[in-house]
Amino acid sequence: MGWVMATAVARLRNGDWLDRRRMRLFAAVLLAAQIGFFLFVVAGTHGWIVTLTGPTTTDFVSFYAAGVLADTGTPALAYHQAAHLAAEENVTAAGIQYQFFYYPPVYLILCGVLAQLPYLLAFVAFAAATLAAYLLVMRRILDDHSGTALVVMLAFPSVFWNIGLGQNAFLTAALFGGATLLIDRRPIASGLLFGALCYKPHLGLLVPVALAAGGYWRAFAAAGVSVAGLVFASAALFGWQTWSDYLVAAGGAHSMYESGRILFAGFISAFGAVRLIGGDVTLAYMVQAGASLAAVVLVAVAWRFGLSLPVRAAALASATLVAAPLSLLYDLMLATIAVAWLVRANRTAPAPAWETTVLAALFVALLNARNLAEDFHLPMTFVAAIALFALVARRAWRELAAPSPAVVRPMPAGGGLSR
Numbered sequence: 001m002g003w004v005m006a007t008a009v010a011r012l013r014n015g016d017w018l019d020r021r022r023m024r025l026f027a028a029v030l031l032a033a034q035i036g037f038f039l040f041v042v043a044g045t046h047g048w049i050v051t052l053t054g055p056t057t058t059d060f061v062s063f064y065a066a067g068v069l070a071d072t073g074t075p076a077l078a079y080h081q082a083a084h085l086a087a088e089e090n091v092t093a094a095g096i097q098y099q100f101f102y103y104p105p106v107y108l109i110l111c112g113v114l115a116q117l118p119y120l121l122a123f124v125a126f127a128a129a130t131l132a133a134y135l136l137v138m139r140r141i142l143d144d145h146s147g148t149a150l151v152v153m154l155a156f157p158s159v160f161w162n163i164g165l166g167q168n169a170f171l172t173a174a175l176f177g178g179a180t181l182l183i184d185r186r187p188i189a190s191g192l193l194f195g196a197l198c199y200k201p202h203l204g205l206l207v208p209v210a211l212a213a214g215g216y217w218r219a220f221a222a223a224g225v226s227v228a229g230l231v232f233a234s235a236a237l238f239g240w241q242t243w244s245d246y247l248v249a250a251g252g253a254h255s256m257y258e259s260g261r262i263l264f265a266g267f268i269s270a271f272g273a274v275r276l277i278g279g280d281v282t283l284a285y286m287v288q289a290g291a292s293l294a295a296v297v298l299v300a301v302a303w304r305f306g307l308s309l310p311v312r313a314a315a316l317a318s319a320t321l322v323a324a325p326l327s328l329l330y331d332l333m334l335a336t337i338a339v340a341w342l343v344r345a346n347r348t349a350p351a352p353a354w355e356t357t358v359l360a361a362l363f364v365a366l367l368n369a370r371n372l373a374e375d376f377h378l379p380m381t382f383v384a385a386i387a388l389f390a391l392v393a394r395r396a397w398r399e400l401a402a403p404s405p406a407v408v409r410p411m412p413a414g415g416g417l418s419r
Helices: 002-014 020-045 060-071 075-079 081-091 106-114 119-142 147-155 157-165 169-182 187-199 207-214 217-238 240-251 253-259 270-276 281-304 309-323 329-345 354-376 380-401
Strands: none
Touching: 020 147, 020 157, 020 354, 060 075, 060 081, 060 106, 060 119, 075 081, 075 106, 075 217, 075 240, 106 119, 106 187, 106 217, 119 147, 119 157, 119 169, 119 329, 147 157, 157 169, 157 329, 157 354, 169 187, 169 309, 169 329, 187 207, 187 217, 207 217, 207 281, 207 309, 217 240, 240 253, 270 281, 270 380, 281 309, 281 380, 309 329, 309 380, 329 354, 329 380, 354 380
């Protein structure tokens, strides 16, 4: 028995147990299981299994109702809960649980377009289009168009959370991944994509740090132009009063997140992890501040010293999840961007084989992360985010310490003004 255990541990450490054939098989089994469970949940939430005691809905109704209000000439009402709830109930049914809308008015542009379609068609179209964009970007990062890669990407647990909730994490990951893909070759296009993340500003906090530290001033300027253009476009469409109402609503949003109205089991951040295990708000913010500082340091170092693109991109994506106080379960789609860049980095500088085992373990652990958090107060999503961050930081340190000048790219003269 001891020999068997020793052999198993050795294989796990070596990482050679997960070859491409086994990866395809495991991912296919997980995907099939998740599809089955997803369909079961869909049937349950529509009352096809047992009679429901009340109406149900998803996050998408918040977007759609805001779009309806924008299309009918009252966009500012998206930030007034009574009016927004009435719009949500008009779309679905009276008595649904209210879904908040704290997105800046730039997001109302997309919401207004979606609201031109019937509700269910808009839901499916939004999920399908953003999923397609995400898969396209991921395949470009991996440079792998095989069926195996596609199955692994679709099997990631947060894919079905995002589809089921009608959330926008596919769009966020596609913009983020696309921007990192273009940063060295087409910095202006990259900056425009980074700027488009302003619809979810807390996930773009580290972008200015990366671009400034790396001297990507053309991308920095393009991102600023992108943000300004979207802000003024939204103001032209919806009026500055909508922005005023948004700022008032956003200013009070922290009380909802601190209170647990959005379950701490769904948080990825250090803030959510501390609150989940019973820590108070002050402690949670202190721990979050430390995590955010560590994230800033990693990004600044990786981009200032010109590490390889895969490491810089992985650092920015993984650090963003750690730095944002409000990052939720579906936002883990951003983690797949970091993992894809790590896989690409392995082609030129192979990582220790045990990293494969760690990533596979995190993949599996996330399948039941929500239940582990709710039932046992184990913040598995935060553990996964921190573990990924640590793997990227380790890779950055290895590359930074490498003696070869081909690995670490020195800053160009003038601090990168030519970029």
